Amino acid sequence: MTAPLLDARNLTRRYRLPRTSLLHPAPVLTAVDNTSFTIRAGETLGVVGESGSGKSTIARMVMAFETPDAGEVLFQGQNLHALSPYELRLQRQKFQMVFQDPFGSLDPRRTVGWSIAEPMRAIGADTDTARRTAEALEQVGLPARDADKYPHEFSGGQRQRIAIARAIVTRPALLVADEAVSALDVSVQAQILNLLMDLQDDLGLGILFISHDLAVVASICDHILVMQHGKPLESGPAAQVLRSPAHAYTQTLLKAAGVST
Amino acid sequence: MTRRLPVNFILGAVLVALVVGTAALSLVWTPHDATLMTISNKFAPPSATHWLGTDQLGRDVVSQLMAGARNSMAVALVAVLLGGSVGVALGLLASAIGGWVEDGVMRLADLGFAFPALLFAIMLAAVFGPSLTNAVLAIAFINIPVFARVTRGAANQVWTLDYVLAARAAGMNRFAISRDHILPNIAAAIIVQATIEFAVAILAEAALSYLGLGAQPPASSWGRLLSEAQTLMYLAPQLAIYPGLCIVVAVVGFGLLGDGLRDMSDPRLSRER
Numbered sequence: 073m074t075a076p077l078l079d080a081r082n083l084t085r086r087y088r089l090p091r092t093s094l095l096h097p098a099p100v101l102t103a104v105d106n107t108s109f110t111i112r113a114g115e116t117l118g119v120v121g122e123s124g125s126g127k128s129t130i131a132r133m134v135m136a137f138e139t140p141d142a143g144e145v146l147f148q149g150q151n152l153h154a155l156s157p158y159e160l161r162l163q164r165q166k167f168q169m170v171f172q173d174p175f176g177s178l179d180p181r182r183t184v185g186w187s188i189a190e191p192m193r194a195i196g197a198d199t200d201t202a203r204r205t206a207e208a209l210e211q212v213g214l215p216a217r218d219a220d221k222y223p224h225e226f227s228g229g230q231r232q233r234i235a236i237a238r239a240i241v242t243r244p245a246l247l248v249a250d251e252a253v254s255a256l257d258v259s260v261q262a263q264i265l266n267l268l269m270d271l272q273d274d275l276g277l278g279i280l281f282i283s284h285d286l287a288v289v290a291s292i293c294d295h296i297l298v299m300q301h302g303k304p305l306e307s308g309p310a311a312q313v314l315r316s317p318a319h320a321y322t323q324t325l326l327k328a329a330g331v332s333t
Numbered sequence: 334m335t336r337r338l339p340v341n342f343i344l345g346a347v348l349v350a351l352v353v354g355t356a357a358l359s360l361v362w363t364p365h366d367a368t369l370m371t372i373s374n375k376f377a378p379p380s381a382t383h384w385l386g387t388d389q390l391g392r393d394v395v396s397q398l399m400a401g402a403r404n405s406m407a408v409a410l411v412a413v414l415l416g417g418s419v420g421v422a423l424g425l426l427a428s429a430i431g432g433w434v435e436d437g438v439m440r441l442a443d444l445g446f447a448f449p450a451l452l453f454a455i456m457l458a459a460v461f462g463p464s465l466t467n468a469v470l471a472i473a474f475i476n477i478p479v480f481a482r483v484t485r486g487a488a489n490q491v492w493t494l495d496y497v498l499a500a501r502a503a504g505m506n507r508f509a510i511s512r513d514h515i516l517p518n519i520a521a522a523i524i525v526q527a528t529i530e531f532a533v534a535i536l537a538e539a540a541l542s543y544l545g546l547g548a549q550p551p552a553s554s555w556g557r558l559l560s561e562a563q564t565l566m567y568l569a570p571q572l573a574i575y576p577g578l579c580i581v582v583a584v585v586g587f588g589l590l591g592d593g594l595r596d597m598s599d600p601r602l603s604r605e606r
């Protein structure tokens with residue numbers, strides 16, 4: 073077997089909370105505790121858990137917005153957190169992110185085309201920025217002429233398509249989707265999920281899909297990692313986790329989501 | 334959208350247009366030469382030729398007020414632009430880098446706030462000699478901490494937004510993000526602050542000129558007109574009242590305009606209306 077696209081080893085992240093007492097040391101919250109997972113090209117890993125379970129912290133560490141206190145993130149064999157800031161910026165085009173809130177993830181003062189082209193501009197000279205922007209818009213099912221419009225002219229679902237266009241414009245190998253459909257209507261959710269799966273087939277994307285909704289995760293993911301209070305509870309192929317959950321918490325989640333098993 | 338413009342904005346805009354228009358007009362035309370003395374015609378009452386009469390040296394009051402408006406506007410404009418650009422740059426830098434740089438810049442700003450502005454200007458004038466240039470520099474300098482603080486506060490808010498995170502994910506560096514995302518999104522707050530600071534700068538220029546640390550004779554300035562008229566308060570009180578009124582109109586105008594702009598840019602306030 074080839075090396076995985078993303079290999080997260082024993083990730084741990086602690087936050088220092090505000091002091092509650094002058095004499096005692098500040099309390100420490102362990103947001104993510106000793107969590108490991110891998111993602112292969114063309115494969116989707118779903119991370120599920122309630123809010124506060126450390127899902128988003130995992131996304132932030134994989135995106136190298138935050139440095140883990142222990143453990144490492146190997147992306148294509150490279151430890152992201154050991155790179156220099158400049159090397160990291162050059163690598164960023166290969167792993168991109170789709171955010172939860174489609175109204176907050178696009179700069180209201182910039183045209184859609186400008187936002188989509190941002191990852192290309194960041195790495196310097198790409199002469200065909202306009203063509204790639206148009207191509208990315210069409211890949212997410214929007215007309216290329218939308219590049220000249222502003223975000224406020226679009227609905228939430230369309231904005232999320234634009235955000236996905238920005239994420240795939242540099243043809244990344246890994247896409248991190250942090251609650252990418254949670255803010256959308258159910259019917260729009262299905263469209264966006266289908267879009268993600270189509271893009272995965274076309275581009276061979278590895279996807280780290282983070283959600284609190286097990287039903288959504290069940291519909292798109294190959295592997296599932298269930299988390300609670302920052303600790304990994306169980307993980308495995310989606311079918312196995314869904315059919316015979318090993319942990320009582322997973323069963324609760326399954327019941328809450330109403331997933332037919 | 335047919336949202337009604339706030340009253341303070343309209344009133345402020347009218348007063349500002351009046352003052353700025355007068356100042357602009359004085360560049361090409363004044364009723365008389367503002368510095369032309371006709372001693373034989375001193376303290377003339379208002380008439381068709383001298384609309385507001387003449388002063389103790391027979392100079393036309395209207396022409397002097399217009400020339401004064403020009404000087405006041407020029408000083409305030411240069412001072413706010415200069416102090417504003419330095420302050421905004423420092424604020425953006427502090428917000429982009431964070432950590433001890435941010436703390437350092439903000440403590441320096443606190444230091445600037447703690448120092449009485451006028452006292453600082455007087456010190457500058459004492460060290461470098463009284464001149465309009467030094468007055469401009471002094472007013473610009475006292476504007477720096479104001480803009481630095483406003484910019485840093487607004488910028489810190491924008492830094493937490495998802496589209497900034499997306500720009501980081503795209504591989505943009507902090508300075509490019511400051512330029513492309515932060516500055517355009519805090520521009521409204523800075524413009525509001527600049528308008529209000531404009532009023533403060535006019536007042537500061539008048540105060541400095543009144544103390545003899547700003548515009549030097551024969552250049553006209555509202556503050557200087559005030560200080561000249563002071564000795565003649567019992568003889569010709571109108572000579573002090575006219576420039577005083579001009580200062581009030583300009584300061585109130587820019588103050589109202591700034592308030593109105595802020596009301597318009599703050600959705601929370603506009604909903605209450």
